[in-house]
Amino acid sequence: MTADKGILGRYARVLDAVAESPDGLAFAEIARKTGLPQGTAHRLIGALLRVGYINASQNRRIYVLGHRLLRLLHLRTPRELVAELARPVLKSLVERFAETAFVAKLEGDEVESIAMVLPEFERHSYVQPGRVMPLHAAASAKAIFAFQDKEFLGQALQRPLVTFTPKSITSKKKVLAELAQVRKAGYAACLDELDPGVSSYACPIPVPGGIFYSVGLVGVSQRLEQYSTATLVAALREAANALGERLSGRAATR
Amino acid sequence: MTADKGILGRYARVLDAVAESPDGLAFAEIARKTGLPQGTAHRLIGALLRVGYINASQNRRIYVLGHRLLRLLHLRTPRELVAELARPVLKSLVERFAETAFVAKLEGDEVESIAMVLPEFERHSYVQPGRVMPLHAAASAKAIFAFQDKEFLGQALQRPLVTFTPKSITSKKKVLAELAQVRKAGYAACLDELDPGVSSYACPIPVPGGIFYSVGLVGVSQRLEQYSTATLVAALREAANALGERLSGRAATR
DNA sequence: GAATAAAGTTCCGTGTTTCGGAAGTCGGCA
DNA sequence: TGCCGACTTCCGAAACACGGAACTTTATTC
Numbered sequence: 001m002t003a004d005k006g007i008l009g010r011y012a013r014v015l016d017a018v019a020e021s022p023d024g025l026a027f028a029e030i031a032r033k034t035g036l037p038q039g040t041a042h043r044l045i046g047a048l049l050r051v052g053y054i055n056a057s058q059n060r061r062i063y064v065l066g067h068r069l070l071r072l073l074h075l076r077t078p079r080e081l082v083a084e085l086a087r088p089v090l091k092s093l094v095e096r097f098a099e100t101a102f103v104a105k106l107e108g109d110e111v112e113s114i115a116m117v118l119p120e121f122e123r124h125s126y127v128q129p130g131r132v133m134p135l136h137a138a139a140s141a142k143a144i145f146a147f148q149d150k151e152f153l154g155q156a157l158q159r160p161l162v163t164f165t166p167k168s169i170t171s172k173k174k175v176l177a178e179l180a181q182v183r184k185a186g187y188a189a190c191l192d193e194l195d196p197g198v199s200s201y202a203c204p205i206p207v208p209g210g211i212f213y214s215v216g217l218v219g220v221s222q223r224l225e226q227y228s229t230a231t232l233v234a235a236l237r238e239a240a241n242a243l244g245e246r247l248s249g250r251a252a253t254r
Numbered sequence: 255m256t257a258d259k260g261i262l263g264r265y266a267r268v269l270d271a272v273a274e275s276p277d278g279l280a281f282a283e284i285a286r287k288t289g290l291p292q293g294t295a296h297r298l299i300g301a302l303l304r305v306g307y308i309n310a311s312q313n314r315r316i317y318v319l320g321h322r323l324l325r326l327l328h329l330r331t332p333r334e335l336v337a338e339l340a341r342p343v344l345k346s347l348v349e350r351f352a353e354t355a356f357v358a359k360l361e362g363d364e365v366e367s368i369a370m371v372l373p374e375f376e377r378h379s380y381v382q383p384g385r386v387m388p389l390h391a392a393a394s395a396k397a398i399f400a401f402q403d404k405e406f407l408g409q410a411l412q413r414p415l416v417t418f419t420p421k422s423i424t425s426k427k428k429v430l431a432e433l434a435q436v437r438k439a440g441y442a443a444c445l446d447e448l449d450p451g452v453s454s455y456a457c458p459i460p461v462p463g464g465i466f467y468s469v470g471l472v473g474v475s476q477r478l479e480q481y482s483t484a485t486l487v488a489a490l491r492e493a494a495n496a497l498g499e500r501l502s503g504r505a506a507t508r
Numbered sequence: 509g510a511a512t513a514a515a516g517t518t519c520c521g522t523g524t525t526t527c528g529g530a531a532g533t534c535g536g537c538a
Numbered sequence: 539t540g541c542c543g544a545c546t547t548c549c550g551a552a553a554c555a556c557g558g559a560a561c562t563t564t565a566t567t568c
Contacts, residue, residue, distance in 0.1 A: 007526075007554080008305045011262065012322060019326045022362045028544060037528050042546065051262045061545090065330065068266060072273045073327045076319060078503025081335045108276045249332025261525080261555075282515060291557050296517065315516085 010036065011053075014044050015069070018054055024062040070209025079105060082213065083115035083129070085246050089215070089239050090117040096235060097227065099219035102127050103243070104140035104202070106148075106212045109156050111141035126198055126218045134194065136161045136175045137168050139202035140214045142188035146179040147204055147211035153179070167192045187233045188214075192221055199224050203236040206244040213247065215239050264290065265307075268298050269323070272308055278316040324463025333359060336467065337369035337383070339500050343469070343493050344371040350489065351481065353473035356381050357497070358394035358456070360402075360466045363410050365395040380452055380472045388448065390415045390429045391422050393456035394470045396442035400433040401458055401465035407433070421446045441487045442468075446475060453478050457490040460498045467501065469493050 017033040018025050025033070031041040045063065048054045052068035086103045093101035094117045102116040104127075113127040127133070133141035135156055145153060153176075161170045169175055182188040191199045201224075202216030215236055217224070224232075271287040272279050279287070285295040299317065302308045306322035340357045347355035348371045356370040367381040381387070387395035389410055399407060407430075415424045423429055436442040445453045455478075456470030469490055471478070478486070 005304045006301055007261065008265065008301050008307070012305045012307070015326065016322075019329050020362045026544085027546095038545075039528055039530085039547085040526090043526080043528095047260050047262050050259045051266045053262070053266070065326070068270075069326065070330070072269065072319070072323065073330055075273050076324070076327055077331070077335075078501065080500055080503060081331075081339055084338045085335055108274045246334055247332065249334060280515080281517095292516080293518085293557050293559085294555085297555075297557095 010034070010040075011044060011048065014041070014048060015053060015065070018063055019065055024057055024064040026061055027063070030063065067209040070207075071212070074207065074209065074212040075106060075108070079107075079112070079114040079129075082247065086115045086215070086243055087117065089242055089246075090115060093117075093215075093217060093235065093239055094119050097217060097232070099217045099224060100125060100127070101215070101217050101239075102129075102140070103205075104133055104138075104144065104214045104216065106144050109152070111135070111138070111144050111214075113140065126195065126200075134162065134164075135159070136170070136178075137164050137190060137193040139188040139190040139200040139218075140216045142179060142182050142190070143202040143204045143214035143216070144211055146182035146188065164194050165192055165196045169193065187236065189229070197221050201229070201232050201236060203233065203240040205240045205247065207248045213243065215243055264288070264294075265298060265302065268295070268302060269307060269319070272317055273319055278311060278318040280315055281317070284317065321463040324461075325466070328461065328463065328466040329360065329362070333361075333366070333368040333383075336501065340369045340469070340497055341371065343496055343500075344369060347371075347469075347471065347489065347493055348373050351471060351486070353471045353478060354379060354381070355469070355471050355493075356383075356394070357459075358387055358392075358398065358468045358470065360398050363406070365389070365392070365398050365468075367394065380449065380454075388416065388418075389413070390424070390432075391418050391444060391447040393442040393444040393454040393472075394468045396433060396436050396444070397456040397458045397468035397470070398465055400436035400442065418448050419446055419450045423447065441490065443483070451475050455483070455486050455490060457487065457494040459494045459501065461502045467497065469497055 013034045014030060017030055027042070027045065030045065031038050034041065036044070045054065049056065052066040054063045055066040056062070057064050082103065082105060090101040090103065098119045100116060100118040100122060102113050104111050105114045111133045113129055113131045113133060116125060116127055116129055118125050135141045135145050145156060157172050157175065161172070161175065163170050169178060187201060187203045189199070189201050197220060198218060199221040200216050200218040202214045204211040205213040205215055207213070217232060217236065267288045268284055271284055281295070281299065284299065285292050288295065290298065299308065303310065306320040308317045309320040310316070311318050336357065336359060344355040344357065352373045354370060354372040354376060356367050358365050359368045365387045367383055367385045367387060370379060370381055370383055372379050389395045389399050399410065411426050411429065415429065417424050423432060441455060441457045443453070443455050451474060452472060453475040454470055454472040456468045458465040459467040459469055471486060471490065
């Protein structure tokens with residue numbers, strides 16, 4: 001189209017070109033596909049890189065969609081799509097540990113539980129799908145918020161930190177310290193912080209663009225204690241990696 | 255953050271704000287969340303509207319992500335996510351018609367078959383998942399390309415129109431006419447155009463932002479003829495609507 | 509239903525940024 | 539070493555973004 005709708009129109013054309021090529025595009029191909037002069041294309045690509053709308057992969061020569069756009073995409077991915085894909089992985093966790101397994105997702109600026117499989121004998125569940133997991137008192141939420149940027153986190157921390165149990169962490173400073181710890185360890189735990197006598201463990205699910213999902217186990221604290229933390233975390237991490245590959249289309253279709 | 259990375263940084267902040275609010279944002283909320291002066295916010299929103307990165311919903315007062323971004327989202331949605339969700343719907347089509355049912359997806363600038371369920375007695379399939387469906391000789395591809403914009407279509411039509419059978423349409427003009435017809439009728443048919451003696455029908459799957467998927471039936475022409483076109487199309491349309499709702503997160507979780 | 513507040517829109521002089529052609533640099537290859 | 543294509547930088551002219559303030563429209567209150 002000759003009708004370039006302002007400056008944004010040209011940026012949009014570059015993004016369209018990049019998105020339409022599943023394996024990314026080299027600089028010259030972008031200039032050709034969009035019909036932009038090389039100098040101009042170069043400048044636009046530089047700006048897009050700086051805001052994170054495209055990323056340079058490999059030897060810095062192939063451009064693909066960037067983390068900032070992938071973030072929007074995951075925020076808008078319907079819960080059901082992810083839930084459907086996660087079910088088999090959750091089932092195998094349940095079989096192994098006989099505890100409730102679940103997946104949580106970043107929705108807007110909150111973390112929600114979106115899929116759950118519970119052991120057969122269990123009478124009730126601790127995380128109904130759709131339940132909002134509080135940032136300071138749920139392993140699943142910690143595992144996701146620990147990997148968000150400061151600005152976003154600061155906004156989320158505006159919400160009051162409700163005291164659910166005597167063990168709940170209710171100071172912003174302590175929450176931030178906890179999240180830093182989660183980031184370092186690669187997993188989150190919540191022992192009696194949300195419901196008394198109930199504990200949970202969760203790992204972030206790595207997908208290109210950032211962390212938007214987590215996979216976890218919940219159960220009566222006493223029963224969970226029979227497994228070592230290392231065992232639980234190793235299993236969750238494995239599950240998280242498997243889910244990450246499925247969510248980004250790199251999985252061997254089972 | 256005070257560090258605005260150029261003009262794109264401010265647009266990005268608006269988009270982030272909109273994406274983080276699942277139900278959309280009013281003008282004033284955008285200005286507040288991004289910290290932009292009202293006049294400025296208004297101008298940026300206008301530009302974003304013009305390129306289709308945001309849409310005004312309802313009484314033109316609530317802004318949500320626009321079709322141009324949703325398009326990127328769907329282009330990048332892994333095949334497996336969609337395939338998993340589509341399976342039950344495909345199964346019920348197969349049960350009813352005893353013919354192969356499948357879903358196709360726009361990948362880059364090509365249409366690919368991504369999920370398929372075939373009747374038990376069938377010995378081989380006509381559309382392996384992963385097969386690229388030619389724009390001019392496959393119902394599934396026609397059903398998708400018919401709803402793409404002219405620019406994109408023109409680009410796709412650069413590719414040579416292979417003659418698969420005597421019935422294949424091989425002139426650009428006729429292909430365009432056929433696509434216009436598909437757009438009007440709301441479904442596409444291919445009678446012996448790709449493989450001799452094999453026919454297919456397909457309907458576009460409506461999701462917010464445009465058409466990126468189609469659902470179809472394939473089979474030996476003679477066998478398919480026992481159903482009236484109206485019957486086939488009605489069933490496909492129903493399936494397409496069901497899939498559309500699931501894909502956009504509006505479905506009643508079965 | 510009038511008064512008032514809130515939400516949304518337009519204007520415009522100032523000043524920064526974009527524009528793209530052309531010239532320059534890099535890196536692989538014979 | 540010298541060539542070629544891919545990529546990057548430069549720069550003056552022109553265009554556009556900037557945001558405060560004034561204005562219109564819509565919602566709320568009494």
